[in-house]
Amino acid sequence: MISSAILDQRMEHFRARCAELGLAYTHQRMIIYRALASSDSHPTPEGIFEQVRREIPSISLGTVYKNIHTFTEAGLLREVNLLHDSLRLDANLGNHHHFVCVRCKAVTDIPEKDVAPLRLKHPLPDGFVLHRAAAELLGVCASCAASEPDLQTGSS
Amino acid sequence: MISSAILDQRMEHFRARCAELGLAYTHQRMIIYRALASSDSHPTPEGIFEQVRREIPSISLGTVYKNIHTFTEAGLLREVNLLHDSLRLDANLGNHHHFVCVRCKAVTDIPEKDVAPLRLKHPLPDGFVLHRAAAELLGVCASCAASEPDLQTGSS
DNA sequence: TGACAAAGGAGAATGATTCTCCTGTAATAG
């Protein structure tokens, strides 16, 4: 759960961004976004649907999906797992990092040496056991960048 | 593509591990693993299927999936995207890292400050544009660890 | 008020993955 101060701030940002983009501030959207914004457990669409259903029993799963996409495009939400659409395999069992192209979803290996060592400066929460760690670098790959005029360097 | 020295080494490891686990060293398995081991582009099961089909036209997609699982359990393969089964959302738009439990797939936020800054020591390949970077920490969460006798600390 | 566009609801369609069931074959002992 999230503190109510942070929740309020997120809801305010949501409202402002909807106005900015001309998105109708509907009851469904507000409830869906609040369900997302008040959670720090990275829910699935199905999970959001179950939660929203308690307040709006007639809500449809399609509406939840549609709004998740709308919010993601609006920058109000991020996908934790950019590659969730299909399984990707890796036969390289050594340590290395991955660069994922946000446009074409291609994964490029980055040698371990090319990134400063990942080091925990504070211990993990109690009871957590770390197996391994790697950097996930997000951006645009060379071939997508070549075929696109607008390259953001960091913000979006 | 992968150098033939590395490919040979991977195939040898594959053969040894099959023997070790009592897995039948079938033609299909050999071709499937070779397709995986000779690629560094992180193929999908479908992609492997297409490639293997060229050598064994009668191969079934189910066989490819079954062996991918077998190989993964044997530690001969890794999933690039542990969370590929379903979309996960994040309304926390600030920088932070993720700890993913390999057992229950729960995602726990790790504050940005708790990990040494991610820094590229060598530039990305030509033309690549970085948007953002985060650490992906893999391991076992507290509740899974509590309900399990065998906790590996790093290798497996 | 009338009409258009955005949104929502319901359920069908799609695509990836898993499952079932039956046949074939690798491993192994004799």
Add this chain to the structure above:
DNA sequence: CTATTACAGGAGAATCATTCTCCTTTGTCA
């Protein structure tokens, strides 16, 4: 070398998440 048995593979049905289609409702604005 062959028989046995359990593991593997093939085919296609079933399942599950996600997307799409189509129609209705609602909000907005001339």
